[in-house]
Amino acid sequence: METDLLILAGGMGSRLGGNVPKWLTNIIDMSLIDYLNQTLNSLKFNKKYIVINKKHEKYINQIPLDFEIFIQDENYKGSGAPLKSIYKKINNHNNILILPCDMPFIDINTLEELMQRRNSLIYSTIDNNTSYGSVVINDEKFIQIVEDEKTSNINIGIYNLYGNSIIEALNKLNANLEDDEYRLTDLINIIAKNEVIMPIYKKYSFNYLNINTKRDLNEATLYLSKINKSKFKNVYFEGNEIILGSLVKIEDGVSILGNSKIINNTFIKNNTIINNSYLNNVVINQDSNITDSKIADSYIGKNAFIGPYANILDKAVLYDNVKIGNFVEIKRSTIKENVRILHHAYIADAFIGNNTNIGCGVVTCNFDGENKHQTIIKNNCFIGSNSNLIAPVIIEDNAIIGAGSTITKNVLKNKKIICKATIIEKDC
Numbered sequence: 001m002e003t004d005l006l007i008l009a010g011g012m013g014s015r016l017g018g019n020v021p022k023w024l025t026n027i028i029d030m031s032l033i034d035y036l037n038q039t040l041n042s043l044k045f046n047k048k049y050i051v052i053n054k055k056h057e058k059y060i061n062q063i064p065l066d067f068e069i070f071i072q073d074e075n076y077k078g079s080g081a082p083l084k085s086i087y088k089k090i091n092n093h094n095n096i097l098i099l100p101c102d103m104p105f106i107d108i109n110t111l112e113e114l115m116q117r118r119n120s121l122i123y124s125t126i127d128n129n130t131s132y133g134s135v136v137i138n139d140e141k142f143i144q145i146v147e148d149e150k151t152s153n154i155n156i157g158i159y160n161l162y163g164n165s166i167i168e169a170l171n172k173l174n175a176n177l178e179d180d181e182y183r184l185t186d187l188i189n190i191i192a193k194n195e196v197i198m199p200i201y202k203k204y205s206f207n208y209l210n211i212n213t214k215r216d217l218n219e220a221t222l223y224l225s226k227i228n229k230s231k232f233k234n235v236y237f238e239g240n241e242i243i244l245g246s247l248v249k250i251e252d253g254v255s256i257l258g259n260s261k262i263i264n265n266t267f268i269k270n271n272t273i274i275n276n277s278y279l280n281n282v283v284i285n286q287d288s289n290i291t292d293s294k295i296a297d298s299y300i301g302k303n304a305f306i307g308p309y310a311n312i313l314d315k316a317v318l319y320d321n322v323k324i325g326n327f328v329e330i331k332r333s334t335i336k337e338n339v340r341i342l343h344h345a346y347i348a349d350a351f352i353g354n355n356t357n358i359g360c361g362v363v364t365c366n367f368d369g370e371n372k373h374q375t376i377i378k379n380n381c382f383i384g385s386n387s388n389l390i391a392p393v394i395i396e397d398n399a400i401i402g403a404g405s406t407i408t409k410n411v412l413k414n415k416k417i418i419c420k421a422t423i424i425e426k427d428c
Helices: 031-042 054-062 081-085 108-115 161-169 183-194 214-229
Strands: 003-009 046-054 067-069 093-101 120-124 132-139 141-145 153-162 200-201 234-236 255-257 260-261 274-275 279-280 287-293 295-296 309-314 322-326 329-331 340-343 346-348 348-353 363-364 375-377 388-390 393-394
Touching: 003 031, 003 081, 003 234, 031 108, 031 393, 046 081, 054 067, 067 081, 093 108, 093 161, 093 346, 108 153, 120 132, 141 200, 141 214, 153 161, 153 183, 161 183, 161 363, 346 348, 388 393
Parallel strands: 003 046, 003 093, 046 067, 120 200, 234 255, 255 274, 260 279, 274 287, 279 295, 295 309, 309 329, 322 340, 329 346, 346 363, 348 375, 363 388, 375 393
Antiparallel strands: 093 153, 120 153, 132 141
């Protein structure tokens, strides 16, 4: 018998505090729907359906392409509403595997076992149940799901139901009198009155965690980071809240310290130290040291020293032996070998050649109010403190720019430029 898939994704996700649909909420570097789909891709389905809230239509292009998308009928509310919305698509000869969008860690073995049994559900047991509906079991037989009574037998919320059973039950399903919602659990109870529902017990684990609140999201983040960290046997981790994404690659001999967050396609090469820093989609070459800094979408060469409180962003490329100090921001720039930028500088849309020193407070003034322009500083230059480089401008090899200078035109090779401010002395 073939199986269709239905993902319930009509929830707003307001308790998660984001501004995207619940199913687009990220755990570290992937969305809930992407985690779920990663597991589901190992299973074979005849059709794949997802039902979303009408308010989230603008996000449709972020749903995996192999799903047929339905907008939840506004006339229906509640967990049973998605089935009302796809009523005409239900094949009465197929099973339908029904999953919530907010259970990203569901394991494939559980789903495979569920799919082998027509009209079945997963339940578990926990102490001090305060949020799950309760499953009533008598002599190992399913009786019903009770939403209002909280017992230790909990309804996990995933089901494999026969299409014809769903169709017949939907024709009998009425909105709950208290909240005018169509409840999926009421539909299960209607089916159970005429047919056997097979309860499958599973020991409760993170595989069955629903992401409903910020606390759930934090727990899931730390849980997933722990799994990801376990992949790296020869990497030293020291910190209570290190966050590590699933796509990160780390070579042996690396140390990750403090509350570092490392996500997406980041690659850290051997003998590097990352301390209390944020890395997103970057390459950090060997023997580097990154402290209290943010680096995104950039490349860092060997033996780099960055931080504290540096920002390296937006396709910046730093070659070997570069030193970037406190409160330095670098964007869309290429920094060649042995460059030193140690204090309070802003470098954007720039090229800086080998062995150049950039003093404290230097600014590449790249924006003229309409367009951004490039600053080129060639090899062996010295740019004095508090200099303003008005782009577009080129400073040739071996040039020296005196402290406090404002450079508005190109500087020739081997030239020294000193802009002296006029001192005016007056009586108080």
